[in-house]
Amino acid sequence: xxxxxxxxxxxxxxxxxxxxxxxxxxxxxxxxxxxxxxxxxxxxxxxxxxxxxxxxxxxxxxxxxxxxxxxxxxxxxxxxxxxxxxxxxxxxxxxxxxxxxxxxxxxxxxxxxxxxxxxxxxxxxxxxxxxxxxxxxxxxxxxxxxxxxxxxxxxxxxxxxxxxxxxxxxxxxxxxxxxxxxxxxxxxxxxxxxxxxxxxxxxxxxxxxxxxxxxxxxxxxxxxxxxxxxxxxxxxxxxxxxxxxxxxxxxxxxxxxxxxxxxxxxxxxxxxxxxxxxxxxxxxxxxxxxxxxxxxxxxxxxxxxxxxxxxxxxxxxxxxxxxxxxxxxxxxxxxxxxxxxxxxxxxxxxxxxxxxxxxxxxxxxxxxxxxxxxxxxxxxxxxxxxxxxxxxxxxxxxxxxxxxxxxxxxxxxxxxxxxxxxxxxxxxxxxxxxxxxxxxxxxxxxxxxxxxxxxxxxxxxxxxxxxxxxxxxxxxxxxxxxxxxxxxxxxxxxxxxxxxxxxxxxxxxxxxxxxxxxxxxxxxxxxxxxxxxxxxxxxxxxxxxxxxxxxxxxxxxxxxxxxxxxxxxxxxxxxxxxxxxxxxxxxxxxxxxxxxxxxxxxxxxxxxxxxxxxxxxxxxxxxxxxxxxxxxxxxxxxxxxxxxxxxxxxxxxxx
Numbered sequence: 017x018x019x020x021x022x023x024x025x026x027x028x029x030x031x032x033x034x035x036x037x038x039x040x041x042x043x044x045x046x047x048x049x050x051x052x053x054x055x056x057x058x059x060x061x062x063x064x065x066x067x068x069x070x071x072x073x074x075x076x077x078x079x080x081x082x083x084x085x086x087x088x089x090x091x092x093x094x095x096x097x098x099x100x101x102x103x104x105x106x107x108x109x110x111x112x113x114x115x116x117x118x119x120x121x122x123x124x125x126x127x128x129x130x131x132x133x134x135x136x137x138x139x140x141x142x143x144x145x146x147x148x149x150x151x152x153x154x155x156x157x158x159x160x161x162x163x164x165x166x167x168x169x170x171x172x173x174x175x176x177x178x179x180x181x182x183x184x185x186x187x188x189x190x191x192x193x194x195x196x197x198x199x200x201x202x203x204x205x206x207x208x209x210x211x212x213x214x215x216x217x218x219x220x221x222x223x224x225x226x227x228x229x230x231x232x233x234x235x236x237x238x239x240x241x242x243x244x245x246x247x248x249x250x251x252x253x254x255x256x257x258x259x260x261x262x263x264x265x266x267x268x269x270x271x272x273x274x275x276x277x278x279x280x281x282x283x284x285x286x287x288x289x290x291x292x293x294x295x296x297x298x299x300x301x302x303x304x305x306x307x308x309x310x311x312x313x314x315x316x317x318x319x320x321x322x323x324x325x326x327x328x329x330x331x332x333x334x335x336x337x338x339x340x341x342x343x344x345x346x347x348x349x350x351x352x353x354x355x356x357x358x359x360x361x362x363x364x365x366x367x368x369x370x371x372x373x374x375x376x377x378x379x380x381x382x383x384x385x386x387x388x389x390x391x392x393x394x395x396x397x398x399x400x401x402x403x404x405x406x407x408x409x410x411x412x413x414x415x416x417x418x419x420x421x422x423x424x425x426x427x428x429x430x431x432x433x434x435x436x437x438x439x440x441x442x443x444x445x446x447x448x449x450x451x452x453x454x455x456x457x458x459x460x461x462x463x464x465x466x467x468x469x470x471x472x473x474x475x476x477x478x479x480x481x482x483x484x485x486x487x488x489x490x491x492x493x494x495x496x497x498x499x500x501x502x503x504x505x506x507x508x509x510x511x512x513x514x515x516x517x518x519x520x521x522x523x524x525x526x527x528x529x530x531x532x533x534x535x536x537x538x539x540x541x542x543x544x545x546x547x548x549x550x551x552x553x554x555x556x557x558x559x560x561x562x563x564x565x566x567x568x569x570x571x572x573x574x575x576x577x578x579x580x581x582x583x584x585x586x587x588x589x590x591x592x593x594x595x596x597x598x599x600x601x602x603x604x605x606x607x608x609x610x611x612x613x614x615x616x617x618x619x620x621x622x623x624x625x626x627x628x629x630x631x632x633x634x635x636x637x638x639x640x641x642x643x644x645x646x647x648x649x650x651x652x653x654x655x656x657x658x659x660x661x662x663x664x665x666x667x668x669x670x671x
Contacts, residue, residue, distance in 0.1 A: 019122035019279055020301070022294040023634055030055060030115040033107075037225075039118075040633045040653050041125040042325055043149070044305040045142040048074025051149050052326055052653075055127075055634070056112040057099040059083065060226040062177035062233065063326035066140065069147035069260040071202055074308040074320065075329050080204045081258040082169040082238045084151060086111070086138075088131055089163040095131050098167070103221030103235045120635050122279040123301050124272075134158035134250075141275045145309070148259035150275075152268045155248040165245045166256060168206060169219065169238040172197035176327065177227070179236040186214045186241050191266055192257075193242045207266040208256040210246030231583030279304075285347035289667045295626050299663050302636040303342040306656040307351055310358065318358035319351055324639055324652030332359065332368045333448060334656055336389035337599070340396040341660030345667040352397045353406055359390065363413050366420025367429075384429055384439040384446040387417055388471035395478045395540070398485070407482055418479060418493070421472070428462075434506065435499030436464045437472040438520065449532075449568065449592040453585055459592045463521030466507050467532040470539055473500045477541045504543045507536070513551040515544075529570035531560050531600050537610060538603035549611050556604065563624035564641045564649075565598040571643065578644030580651070594643035595650070601625060602661035606668065615669045625662055637662060 029035050036056035044050045048070030054060055059082070067081040085098030096109035116130040127138040135157035142149050155162050173180045182197035192207035193214065206212075220237045228234040246254050255268020265271055279301055286300035310320040310330065321342060323334035335355065343352035362369050362379055368390055370383035391414065398407055421437065424430030427446055429439040439446050440462030443455065447465055451458040476497035483490035507515040515533035518526035533552060536543045544552065560567040569576050569592070577590035601622060609618035625637060632638040632649040637658035639651035 019276060019283065020294040020297040021119065021121055022298060023629060024117065024119040025055065025630070025634070026117055027115070030118050031113055033058075033112060036112055036115070036118075039631065041120075041140070042305060042633050042636060042654055043123060043125070043140055043142045044325075045070070045146060045148070046144045046304075046308055047147070048077060048308050048322065048329075049142065049147045050077075050305075050325055051140060051142060052633070053083065055118045056115070057083070057097075058101050058112075059222050060224055061326065062224065062227055062236070063175050065171075065175075066151060067147065067149040067204075067258045067260070068175050068326075069202070071147070071260065074310055074322065077175040078202070079171045079173055079175050080202075080260060081149065081206075082171050084256070085109070085167040085169070086153075087165040087167075088129070088134075088136060089165075090131050090134050090158070091160055093132060095129070097129055097136075101223040101225070103223050105223070118634075120298070122276065122283075123305065123635060124275065125634075128156075131162070134160075134162055136162065136164075139272070141272065143265070143271060143274070144278055146259065146261050146264070148257065148261055148264045150255055150257055150268055150271050152253055152255040152272060153248070154253040155250050158250040161250075162248045163245070164248055164254060165243060167215075167240055168242050168244070168256075168258075170195060170197075170204060170241045171236075171238050172201050172204075177233055177236070179238070181218070181237065182239075184216070184239055184241060186216065188212060188214065195241050197239075202260050203262075205259045205262060205264060206242060206244075206256065207259070207264060208244050208246075209254060210244050213243045213245065215240050215242055229581055230587065282346070286345075287347070289345050289347050290663070291670065295629065296663070296666060298629060298635055299637075299659055299666075300346045302654065302659050303346050303663060305636070305654065306338065306342055306659070312358070312361065317354075318361075319354040320358060321355065321656050323657075324655040325633070326652065328652060329371075332370045332386035333383050333389065335359065336368070336386050336393055338656040338660030339393040341602075341662065341664030341667075342656060344396050344400045345660075345663040349397060349401045349403075352393065352400075353403070356390075356393060356397060356406070356410065360410055360413055363387070363417065365425045366417040367425060381426055382444060382446060383450075384427070384437075384465075384468055385448060385471060388468065388475050391475035391478045392471075392539070395481070398482070404485060408486060411482060411486060411488075414479060414482070418476070418496075422496075431472075431496075432464070432503075432520075434503035435496070435501075436469050436503045436506070436519065437500075438464050439468060442522075447532075449530075451588040451591040453588050458589055461518055461521070461526075463526075464519040465532065466515050466517055466519075467535045469500065469504055469507070470535040470543055473497060473504060473543060474539045474541050476500060501543060504536070507533070508544070508548060512555065514555045515552060528573055529555065529559055530568060531556060531566035531597070531604075534566065534600065534603050534607055537607035542610065546611060549607070553604075553607055553611060561604065561621075562596050562641070562643070562645075562647050564601065564628060564638075564647050565596040566600040566604060567594050567596050567643045568592040569594045569643075576643065579642050580640060591640075596641040596643055596647055598625060598628075598637055598639070598641065599655070599657040599661045602665035606665050609669060615671060619666070619669050622662060622666065625658075
């Protein structure tokens with residue numbers, strides 16, 4: 017099918033710097049590499065760059081090609097199309113003023129510049145499976161030739177920041193330029209037709225507004241290594257290729273066609289579950305941006321999910337939560353199968369790693385819920401495929417997981433006499449509310465957490481169903497589930513008309529109003545009566561619901577933080593103390609449908625997230641938002657579970 021083309025911004029947005037530098041774009045290559053930047057073209061983050069290569073896939077992410085500053089000479093006029101803000105606050109040049117439109121063709125960002133009667137377009141994409149970025153310029157309209165000059169700005173550093181003032185070597189090769197920052201660095205290969213002019217100049221103090229806001233720096237320096245010049249006739253194109261791969265394909269037209277065909281196939285796969293709604297097709301393409309290959313230590317291939325762009329890697333919890341939406345809802349169960357197998361290799365003492373191990377590293381198992389979300393992924397995969405072979409393969413490992421939880425495993429994780437799962441010890445964060453700064457545990461949840469026990473109960477019910485499918489005895493799991501269900505009644509907080517967030521903690525039961533209780537309604541096996549469910553949903557809706565998700569703490573609580581920002585202490589202190597999480601909006605809508613039976617009404621809660629596709633990272637969903645109106649997007653501009661949960665729930669709420 018045709019690629020979605022529903023996201024279009026005109027001059028009213030592109031020419032307004034305050035808006036245009038807040039909207040960002042993202043391209044990825046499926047092995048952990050990416051490119052991103054602002055619609056306006058200014059750098060505002062350490063992470064902005066045209067080529068951030070995954071040199072140790074899917075990590076080892078290294079900024080190589082930062083940006084291109086374009087100058088066009090046309091009809092006797094000179095147009096500087098680049099945009100930069102400098103450390104003294106000045107803007108030069110201000111090329112965004114020539115930007116007539118910005119849109120996405122699938123995931124390919126497209127800029128259209130109006131230069132007198134000429135129109136110059138620019139497209140950026142990456143080659144799947146390669147650390148290669150293409151930047152293609154086309155003179156789609158004009159009455160004269162246009163002389164285009166492209167200044168290349170380079171760096172060679174970890175994508176989190178820190179300018180490298182290297183001893184760059186630059187040399188000409190056939191069809192381009194090769195550059196290397198220092199001995200032992202991976203060379204950058206630039207290819208493209210035209211005249212290549214080597215340069216050797218550092219541009220200092222590019223201003224980074226968002227990093228200043230986050231307390232992670234305010235400016236950095238980049239190396240201007242070469243300039244490419246070429247004259248375009250009307251209807252002609254020029255493609256600059258930037259790659260960490262020596263064998264990159266310089267044919268921009270063929271590469272663009274490959275990218276379009278790749279994304280068209282993704283849309284075709286999603287038709288059966290999501291239909292032809294362009295917004296959902298756009299989200300299906302966004303889903304693909306998080307799915308990455310991950311070579312395993314024994315040399316076999318695996319797959320994983322990047323938790324969020326631009327700074328997160330692959331995390332066990334995020335992978336398990338987002339897997340059903342990113343793979344099953346988009347019609348790609350074979351990827352779900354590979355990811356389930358990949359993570360099963362690392363089960364240990366009934367737990368799944370929170371941080372996926374890199375080569376030579378020990379896995380970090382500091383999560384109680386990742387393995388419980390994994391059960392939901394297995395169940396969703398089986399319902400979608402009926403694949404008994406994989407279920408039979410995984411079933412012994414799942415049995416062992418339950419056994420470890422019954423007899424007790426790391427971090428005091430174990431089933432108590434009331435059938436509820438206890439987890440935690442001083443100084444450790446095990447649930448998704450895991451912010452910790454040095455020795456400060458921001459939201460200590462040691463005890464019996466409400467969502468952990470909803471997940472535990474559902475995991476036991478999954479084992480009942482899998483045992484039946486395999487012709488095995490399910491009696492033990494059925495009895496355990498009944499015991500947990502009975503014990504879960506303790507969570508009901510009659511005075512508030514909702515659930516305790518935590519039972520049997522070091523300071524007793526915790527009745528603070530948090531969103532975790534929503535999973536007692538939204539998971540396949542609900543744990544509350546309809547009367548309790550409607551009461552809970554009403555309280556959560558009045559206190560925690562916003563347009564973009566659920567607040568992590570009620571505004572009426574003395575610890576509520578309505579704005580997320582500042583240095584790491586301030587940000588992590590607000591992370592789960594009122595900040596809005598968009599991934600929770602899907603479970604809220606699903607719980608509403610289960611209680612009231614109206615799909616259209618349930619979908620209406622999700623509508624604002626579709627409006628958000630024009631904001632933040634255009635075409636994707638942000639990680640978090642301020643708790644206070646107008647709920648400004650914060651955190652990662654594209655988050656796996658935000659996209660995944662929206663897709664999963666929309667697939668279930670289709671008419």
